[in-house]
Amino acid sequence: MPPLKVAVVGCGTAGPAAAILLRRLGHEVTVYERAPACAAVGAGFLLQPTGMAVLRELGILDRVLSRAARITRLHVVEPDESTLLDLSYQELDPGLFGAGLHRPVLLDALLASLRDASVPVHWGVEVIDAEKRGSAWFLKSRHSDQESGPFDLVIIADGARSSLRRLVSTRGVNRGYPWGAHWFIGENRGAFPENTLYQIVRGTRRLSGYLATGTDSENGPPLVSLFWSVRIDQDADWRSRPLDEWKQEVLSLCPRAAPLLEQIQSWDQITLARYGDVRMPSWQGEGIVVLGDAGHAMSPQLGQGVNLALADASELAACIASADALPPALRRYARRRAPHLRFYQIATRWLTPWFQSDHEWLSPLRRIFFTICRHLPPARRFMTLTMAGLVFAGKSRLPRANSESCESGSR
Numbered sequence: 001m002p003p004l005k006v007a008v009v010g011c012g013t014a015g016p017a018a019a020i021l022l023r024r025l026g027h028e029v030t031v032y033e034r035a036p037a038c039a040a041v042g043a044g045f046l047l048q049p050t051g052m053a054v055l056r057e058l059g060i061l062d063r064v065l066s067r068a069a070r071i072t073r074l075h076v077v078e079p080d081e082s083t084l085l086d087l088s089y090q091e092l093d094p095g096l097f098g099a100g101l102h103r104p105v106l107l108d109a110l111l112a113s114l115r116d117a118s119v120p121v122h123w124g125v126e127v128i129d130a131e132k133r134g135s136a137w138f139l140k141s142r143h144s145d146q147e148s149g150p151f152d153l154v155i156i157a158d159g160a161r162s163s164l165r166r167l168v169s170t171r172g173v174n175r176g177y178p179w180g181a182h183w184f185i186g187e188n189r190g191a192f193p194e195n196t197l198y199q200i201v202r203g204t205r206r207l208s209g210y211l212a213t214g215t216d217s218e219n220g221p222p223l224v225s226l227f228w229s230v231r232i233d234q235d236a237d238w239r240s241r242p243l244d245e246w247k248q249e250v251l252s253l254c255p256r257a258a259p260l261l262e263q264i265q266s267w268d269q270i271t272l273a274r275y276g277d278v279r280m281p282s283w284q285g286e287g288i289v290v291l292g293d294a295g296h297a298m299s300p301q302l303g304q305g306v307n308l309a310l311a312d313a314s315e316l317a318a319c320i321a322s323a324d325a326l327p328p329a330l331r332r333y334a335r336r337r338a339p340h341l342r343f344y345q346i347a348t349r350w351l352t353p354w355f356q357s358d359h360e361w362l363s364p365l366r367r368i369f370f371t372i373c374r375h376l377p378p379a380r381r382f383m384t385l386t387m388a389g390l391v392f393a394g395k396s397r398l399p400r401a402n403s404e405s406c407e408s409g410s411r
């Protein structure tokens, strides 16, 4: 394929990853980002082996893992500390693990790689529309009369609240969940194990999660991310009440969170995360493709969003590298990503009400279901594969390759 002129809208996860990989294939890539400057906001997150495989491809895995907490276990308990779920990556491969990360660590590494690849990023440019004339795309941005273009390919990677996915399809689903989370990142101070994503659940209305999140600077203290399940329509009510009432509620479910809660003095330190469910009939059109949350946002119950966004970028670059024209490359991309993405969309939609909903009656069923699954080795293995992001992930993202780099890269 001759060199393409590519516009990438969004510099979160999928956007920069796709830009770097396409630039390395010799294409001319420009990134447009609405934020005025590089600013990664967001809770800590769990990078799965599938995401690590893409970071290895990008050449930034060791850099990212040097700041990560090495997560080997997902442990979910009920208030009496009885185990509901206990999954270990090592069941799949002794070298396998997840990486608890502070979001800026990943973004910094992606931006450094963008600079090395000489990809220009236009900060503070909100793309509001795109128009196709002949075979070329032109972008329109807010506060500017000038169009950008022509482009052979537009990559829409503008996140869960995408305003541009409509350029590919106006059909599909875009629905917010009634439940989200309060989250906070603070110093761990030995309160939670450094190798575990620990969660406590009471019924389906109370969930508190603690993810070891690595560090955000060299020699910085170990961090932990707190997630507290909350109904979106109750957020304002919570914030009108004294912070101590919220802290007491968290402590009543998880007393060991005290050293973390001591670090919170104001509601401003607690952020509300909203979740949504985005489904599209297709992720590609003529000279245009949707990557990441813009095309398939989901609730973070399975912790896959960043990983799926990275896998999208990798697959797109692979399809473009192996095709001699753009249309078949984009069709192949959508075909090849469908099993992985559709599986995680369905699994997440199925799982979410068991942990975040008003359906309290699900909770005894949940106990029975997970007890059976924990004691049935094939079921436990399938749940672990699902957690690791590996179901229908494709050969290039299998654990063997990942465990090699795990040995060299992690703390």
Ligand SMILES: Cc1cc2nc3c(=O)[nH]c(=O)nc-3n(C[C@H](O)[C@H](O)[C@H](O)COP(=O)(O)OP(=O)(O)OC[C@H]3O[C@@H](n4cnc5c(N)ncnc54)[C@H](O)[C@@H]3O)c2cc1C
Binding pocket: 009, 010, 011, 012, 013, 014, 015, 032, 033, 034, 035, 042, 043, 044, 045, 046, 047, 125, 126, 127, 128, 157, 158, 159, 160, 162, 163, 181, 183, 273, 274, 291, 292, 293, 294, 300, 303, 304, 305, 306, 307, 308, 309
């Ligand atoms: C509380 C919470 C916890 C999570 N935990 C995990 C986890 O443990 N593991 C995991 O893998 N995922 C997790 N996720 C999901 C993950 O954060 C997302 O799936 C991931 O960031 C998606 O990447 P993206 O590149 O598609 O979008 P984003 O990272 O949202 O990036 C989109 C970018 O586009 C920019 N933009 C938007 N509109 C425009 C425009 N019109 N013009 C120009 N730029 C624009 C935005 O400013 C942004 O920088 C979590 C999400 C939440 C909310």
